[in-house]
Amino acid sequence: MKPVNVGVLGLGTVGGGTVNVLKRNAAEIARRAGRQIVITRASAKDLSKKRICDTHGIILSTDPMDIINDPSIDIVVELIGGTGFVKELILQAIENGKHVVTANKSLIALHGNEIFAKASNKGVIVAFEAAVAGGIPIIKAIREGLSGNQIQWLAGIINGTGNFILTEMRDKGRDFNDVLAEAQALGYAEADPTFDVEGIDAGHKLTILASIAFGIPLQFDKVYTEGITHITRIDVEYAEQLGYRIKHLGIARNTPAGIELRVHQSRYQSFNKQTAT
């Protein structure tokens, strides 16, 4: 059978990692998928930049439209991020009859309804497993694995950077700003970490999870969002003394009044005490 030709938009941390995994596990993936999956094209803003992936055998361009308009491409993998011109890229890829894979949670949370409607209309698939919880197949588990169930509520730590900051504050008694600077230096947080520390990133993910779990449209504007910027070392210490830990959670709950969507920090009794029964 003819291989599946993939074009990757964006060759940063996620795009480069995707190229590496698809190349390294090519034989195993082909065995499982029943067809070879080959990255034939990729785009990046600056082609002279040093990459974490080997781009040998991949046609490179600076213009993503080269890929989107290439009739030989079956699947466009969007790993640029953001919601501006990227939305237009994805809509054009769908218009051109291509399946789309994206890890872009803000795009799905804010414009998913429009994107999915167009994809349905054109008979193509928009897959977004990596948009929430990276390598953990939570989207598939909720949508397919639990499709016979009625979900009452879901809750989880859904922002890694925020969780790293709270954990370091608790374990090492460090200050918020100090840990945030380290998270940025380590590449966990964005240069502008607002999305992470203000709960916006978690809000995007909660929007997506709730839409799948409860069969409702994507409604980011309905999410109550609170970040962790006002949590101090003293809060963390007091919580600890009282037997609690501060965690930043996304919570979606089916209530008689509708689906409740909340992102904020919760003071849960510490895990040690909860399980010590």
Added chain:
Amino acid sequence: MKPVNVGVLGLGTVGGGTVNVLKRNAAEIARRAGRQIVITRASAKDLSKKRICDTHGIILSTDPMDIINDPSIDIVVELIGGTGFVKELILQAIENGKHVVTANKSLIALHGNEIFAKASNKGVIVAFEAAVAGGIPIIKAIREGLSGNQIQWLAGIINGTGNFILTEMRDKGRDFNDVLAEAQALGYAEADPTFDVEGIDAGHKLTILASIAFGIPLQFDKVYTEGITHITRIDVEYAEQLGYRIKHLGIARNTPAGIELRVHQSRYQSFNKQTAT
């Protein structure tokens, strides 16, 4: 679109529960599946027995072959259990071109290779998500959700009865036989609990998980199996004093010599100490 007609073989705890869930969540399931899924027939050994499910609107028989030979049935759901005549039932259902859903882990572990070969040959699906970890979609997560990954090892508590016994022994200082008798009375353990306490049930599940995770044939005969029958209250107490807990695990590991498959109790350092960093 025409509804999917389902015939359920066996109306015990699992079969009756399946009827209840498919009836209760019918509207939601139809919305997600894109087609109505209707149980039109069911079989049980003794039709006079009191059931946990409402069988209104379902044609009942004592002979499962009535269902397997009914041309209107699309999917046969086998919830009888065991490996004797049930294997013949499933092979005949496949021969008749029906898709099969089963929760029968011993059947899949021991005869899955033959069953899957026949299903592939006849172009039908044999689905067995419920054979391992009941309502947790672990089969789908490994097979589809992680299909781009190379799995190095997997480990878990995969027998609920054994875990209940060890937990009660630890938490309440009870004796093995005492807890086992309670587990039987509560309906957790079978009347003959050998499969649970000798690690055979966990071995069946490990066989299935390893086959999917590593892409190898089902090989229950290669599993090293040890049960929990020789664990005493004193063992549990000593482990606790040393900061450990005794857990019964299934472990599959990719080694240079091949795939290692083991079911036995492990003395892991207690969770409190492990996470207290």
